[in-house]
Amino acid sequence: MFIDRAKIFVKSGDGGSGAVSFRREKYIPLGGPDGGDGGAGGDVIFVVDANMTTLLDFSYSRKFVAKGGVGGSGSKCYGKDGEDLYVKVPMGTIVRDLETDKIMCDMSHDGQTYRVCKAGQGGKGNVKFCTPTRQAPNFAEPGMPGEERWIKLELKLLADVGLLGFPNVGKSTLLSVVSKARPKIANYHFTTLKPNLGVVSVKGIQSFVMADIPGIIEGAAEGVGLGIGFLRHIERTRMLIHVVDISGIEGRDPVDDFIKINEELKKYSVKLWDRPQIIAANKSDMVFDDEVFENFKKRLNALGYDDSKIFKISAVTNQGVEALMKEAARMLTTIPVTELVIKEEDKFVREQKRFTYTIEVDEQGTYVVEGSFVDRLLSAVNINEPDSLKYFQKVLKNKGVFKALVEKGIQDGDLVRLDNFEFEFLQ
Known part of the structure; x- marks a missing residue:
């Protein structure tokens, strides 16, 4: 099951309270203060686990609370600190504060960590309040409470290349023939209901990761069909392979489909719309007139697309697939890996004041x-x-x-x- 959103509650550990204690030993009935400090609580830390692929685990466990610190004791004994709580998340997870909807962190690297809730500090024991004029303080500090908040997790798949196109144009079939991915394939719309990742391994090229994104239709940027939920998975891709059904067996015009999908990209994100694209004219094995592909190319040429970026392929027969993958691999060597850009107004700012009145x-x-x-x-x-x-x-x-x-x-x-x-x- 593919789960790409989750809401969880996280709380760091409270600090232990300082101790009020006085030294009382044989022959020393009126010893000075010796109350030790309390231990700090444990932090809640998110850590990226590259082996995780969904947020499914958070469907069963939604509350994560770190251990608190132990209180101080006499003889200036300090309390033990609470253990940090490490929570594993998939690579590509966006961490948001639920209340403000601001982005706290983009977890995009294997092993990356982020302290989502800072632990409460331990309180000072009464020995720390001893002064020349106050030699027997009868008070100590309580531990500071830990932070707590509701968090929203969003998973955005990490892939070099995203397969884009209307439903049932052959994206899943293409992914299956160039990688070991085994997506569900059938001849009806929205066969793919969840994104699939596959490592493309073709002889003579550097391997890369390709994502089969569920079919996008008109109005997707406004949430129609599978909508924005899957458009966001394309955000991290460095380039796109736009798959169209050149056979027209479903009565649709491939160029019109191409234009409509790009309009949805532009509505959702101009940066996404401006991403490098290769056009794959799929199901060419079902076209018996060469003029069909030539006319398709001419119409795309008129839109500003060069012939070198238009490929006639058949995912079923493997026709043209190798050339398509080699061009994608070549283009990837010229496109730098960029981090997800987060606007300043969307960034979460952690409040410095822990205690207010x-x-x-x-x-x-x-x-x-x-x-x-x-x-x-x-x-x-x-x-x-x-x-x-x-x-x-x-x-x-x-x-x-x-x-x-x-x-x-x-x-x-x-x-x-x-x-x-x-x-x-x-x-």
Whole structure:
């Protein structure tokens, strides 16, 4: 089964909390703080596996969560870091953030890795908060939470040459005779419902990868028929072999078919439309009048296509196939391998702020500070302990909360609430 899209949930590991501990040994009843730091969580990392060909595995497993870090302990013992979680994806996978639909990474090289979710850092133990004036801190930091997000995966096949054309023109047959690929072949439209890849091995030429793309019809760029879902698989190809049925047995004009398909390419992507093409006039074994091919060439010449790029072939009898493949191989030596171009506006920008807060004024005139920053800060301090409370006030000042409250219009004596903790504001 060929699956080329998937939605999954990924979450990196939370950091372990720092420890609040004091040295207590025989003959040392009042030792100093010795709480160790918590360990960092594990990252979620995507890695390209060239042996994977579809996103089928993600149909059965949609949630990927890395392990969290272990909390610190006494005797300045640090917690163990969580293990990174490696998730294998096929080569040619586009990673998108589902919420913004921005592209995070183009996984186009074997073994390539990308950290999709950064782990939470471990919290500091109370030994790190010891100062000459605060010798027995009774608080520590909790671990930072890991990142989490929904991801959309899109697979775009990696091939040097893409076979293009209307349904039932013989693309699958051509792929089967020049490679070991065994696509489904039958005499009806849309026999090919999934792209097929094959390595072309013809004596005297450098091997290359060719993709049989399901037939494209008018309106494909707007989603008609198999539509855009398969047009995108042609994006990575370096050149195209445009297969047409020159026999006309289905009552269609091969030149009109050629023009219509190229119009769909242009609607979808001008760069794709401008890609080098070779025209393969297939099913020539069913044409008994040489004038048919000559007239076909003349009409394409009038459209600006040179005779050297027009081949009379029969995939069934192998007529002209070798010459066609040799020309494709020759052209590939002149076309550089280029990366998929991602526009700046389509690139995902990872937010640097891990913890944020908002300030609102409720009906009683209390300034309510909310957000992940607040939750983390309150869990780190003991508001009933003087040294811890001083640390709490210092963090609020350093993080700009006091300044933001002033800008919001707070006055001395007004109440400020963080979760269930309230205090009077004094500048």
